[in-house]
Amino acid sequence: MIDSFEAFSVLLLILPGILGFFVYNQVSDFKVKDTLPSVSWVIFFLLATQITSIGLFGQSFFPDLGAETQSGAHQKITAYLGDISATPLIVAAAYGILFGFLKNYSVSHRILKTLKFSKRISSRQPWNEVFHERRGIWVVVRFKDGTALSGWPHYYADDQGGETQQLYLKQAVWFVPVGESKTFVPSAGTQVQQVPAGEVLLPDMSNVVAIELEED
Known part of the structure; x- marks a missing residue:
C-alpha cells in the first residue's frame, strides 16, 4: 500500500505536467480528448518542465524522499511546503502557452513544408480554418429546400477531425421563399x-x- 508521503511525492512529480497540458489544451484550438495522447502530453510537459527547471534554475518541484523514513519524509514535506518553489509551475504554464500557439499557427507544418517533407501548411480542416481566421464575420447558411439563415456564429464545432460540424448563430433571421420557389434566397x-x-x-x-461569408 502506498503511504501518504509517497503518494504526495508522486502528485508533486506529475503536477507540472498536468498544469502544462491543461494550459496547452486551453490555448490550443485543437483539444486533446483521447486518453493516450493526453497522457503523452502530460509526460512531455513533465519532462520538459523538470529539465528546464533543474537545468536553468536549479529548482525541481518535488522533494527527494527516496532515502527518507516515513517520519523523516513527513518532516521534509512539511518543510518543503513552507518553502515551495513556483518556478516549475511557471515554466509548465509557459510551455503550455508556447506549444498551444505553435499548434494554432501550424508552425510544425510550415517548417516541414519549407524542408519539403510535407505539402500541408495547416493542421486545420477547411471548416476549422474558416471560422478560426474569419472570427466575427456574419454568415448566410443556405439549405437544400431554398431557405436561408443569416446570423453571427457565436459558437462553432471545433472537432479536429472535422466529423462534427455544428453552428450556433445569434441575431439569426430566416429567409423563407414565398410559394413554391426553391431557388436560393435572397x-x-x-x-x-x-x-x-x-x-x-x-x-x-x-x-x-x-x-456564405458576409463582408462588412
Missing part, C-alpha cells in the same frame, strides 16, 4: 419573407448546401 426575382429567430443551434449540417 436572390433576384425571388420573393421571401424574413422571420427573426434570435438564437439558432444547427446540430445537423446534412441539409446545408453552402455557407
Whole structure:
C-alpha cells in the first residue's frame, strides 16, 4: 500500500505536467480528448518542465524522499511546503502557452513544408480554418429546400477531425421563399419573407448546401 508521503511525492512529480497540458489544451484550438495522447502530453510537459527547471534554475518541484523514513519524509514535506518553489509551475504554464500557439499557427507544418517533407501548411480542416481566421464575420447558411439563415456564429464545432460540424448563430433571421420557389434566397426575382429567430443551434449540417461569408 502506498503511504501518504509517497503518494504526495508522486502528485508533486506529475503536477507540472498536468498544469502544462491543461494550459496547452486551453490555448490550443485543437483539444486533446483521447486518453493516450493526453497522457503523452502530460509526460512531455513533465519532462520538459523538470529539465528546464533543474537545468536553468536549479529548482525541481518535488522533494527527494527516496532515502527518507516515513517520519523523516513527513518532516521534509512539511518543510518543503513552507518553502515551495513556483518556478516549475511557471515554466509548465509557459510551455503550455508556447506549444498551444505553435499548434494554432501550424508552425510544425510550415517548417516541414519549407524542408519539403510535407505539402500541408495547416493542421486545420477547411471548416476549422474558416471560422478560426474569419472570427466575427456574419454568415448566410443556405439549405437544400431554398431557405436561408443569416446570423453571427457565436459558437462553432471545433472537432479536429472535422466529423462534427455544428453552428450556433445569434441575431439569426430566416429567409423563407414565398410559394413554391426553391431557388436560393435572397436572390433576384425571388420573393421571401424574413422571420427573426434570435438564437439558432444547427446540430445537423446534412441539409446545408453552402455557407456564405458576409463582408462588412
